[in-house]
Amino acid sequence: MRLSKYLKDKFPEFSSKEIKRALENGACQINGKIETFSSREIDAKKDKINFQKKKFKAQEKLTIKTNRIIFADEDLLVYDKEAGHACMQTQNNKANLHDELKKHLKLSFLEPAHRLDKETSGLMIFCKNKKSLTAITNQFKNKSIKKTYYAVVDGRWTLAPEGQMKNFLTLDYKKNALQKWKVAKIKNEQAQKSPQKYKLAITNYKIEKTYAKHSLIKLMPQTGRTHQLRVQLAALKYPILGDSFYAESFKHPKLLQRHLLHAFALELQHPQSQEKLLLTSKIPNEFNLD
Numbered sequence: 650m651r652l653s654k655y656l657k658d659k660f661p662e663f664s665s666k667e668i669k670r671a672l673e674n675g676a677c678q679i680n681g682k683i684e685t686f687s688s689r690e691i692d693a694k695k696d697k698i699n700f701q702k703k704k705f706k707a708q709e710k711l712t713i714k715t716n717r718i719i720f721a722d723e724d725l726l727v728y729d730k731e732a733g734h735a736c737m738q739t740q741n742n743k744a745n746l747h748d749e750l751k752k753h754l755k756l757s758f759l760e761p762a763h764r765l766d767k768e769t770s771g772l773m774i775f776c777k778n779k780k781s782l783t784a785i786t787n788q789f790k791n792k793s794i795k796k797t798y799y800a801v802v803d804g805r806w807t808l809a810p811e812g813q814m815k816n817f818l819t820l821d822y823k824k825n826a827l828q829k830w831k832v833a834k835i836k837n838e839q840a841q842k843s844p845q846k847y848k849l850a851i852t853n854y855k856i857e858k859t860y861a862k863h864s865l866i867k868l869m870p871q872t873g874r875t876h877q878l879r880v881q882l883a884a885l886k887y888p889i890l891g892d893s894f895y896a897e898s899f900k901h902p903k904l905l906q907r908h909l910l911h912a913f914a915l916e917l918q919h920p921q922s923q924e925k926l927l928l929t930s931k932i933p934n935e936f937n938l939d
């Protein structure tokens with residue numbers, strides 16, 4: 650039978666939506682591994698199913714908050730995105746930051762220069778005209794825009810406190826808009842023969858603080874691959890806390906409503922004035938697990 654039916658029968662106090670939200674937030678393990686898909690076929694007699702009975706709140710409605718506008722002029726808008734909201738419209742996400750900003754500010758032109766995952770919070774650059782969009786896009790292509798993220802990873806970090814993650818990512822599977830990536834176990838020479846299949850991913854990191862069952866890490870990506878930071882950290886067996894999509898399990902006992910990844914800072918050149926901009930945002934309260 651399907652996992653959703655099994656859980657609904659066993660836990661009638663949970664609605665179907667509550668079960669779906671719980672699964673998405675890593676509340677269920679099958680044979681020791683997190684399962685997030687309610688459509689998973691299970692054998693109730695053979696599979697060991699562990700479900701943590703926690704009800705997660707529905708996502709708050711997306712509203713534009715003026716105090717989250719970090720920078721704005723006639724060319725740029727930098728917004729401090731909250732976790733849980735899509736930055737662009739997709740098949741599964743009609744409400745999105747791009748459309749709401751455009752409507753709220755009554756702008757005829759507004760385009761994102763990059764993207765953040767739905768559950769990632771932090772700074773996003775939007776351009777108010779085509780000239781600025783071209784200039785900012787070129788800065789991303791030339792890797793002249795510096796990005797800094799903070800993440801809380803599962804477990805006490807025991808690797809080098811400072812270093813670089815460098816590997817090739819390849820698509821694990823794709824279904825509609827959903828993509829899942831993995832680190833490819835492949836040599837550099839092999840990867841270079843298939844650049845469309847294998848994407849070089851480079852991230853510099855520095856451990857800020859370690860705790861008994863989690864660690865705070867500063868991340869400086871040098872490339873901008875899909876899910877790059879999430880995939881690289883999961884491959885090291887230090888998945889980002891709350892990232893049930895890439896983690897098989899967590900040492901830390903706390904179940905979270907989101908994955909703890911935050912786009913903290915952006916360093917860029919203004920597309921028209923050429924002024925150097927250094928923009929930062931506050932690390933969300935959820936990152937404090939003490």
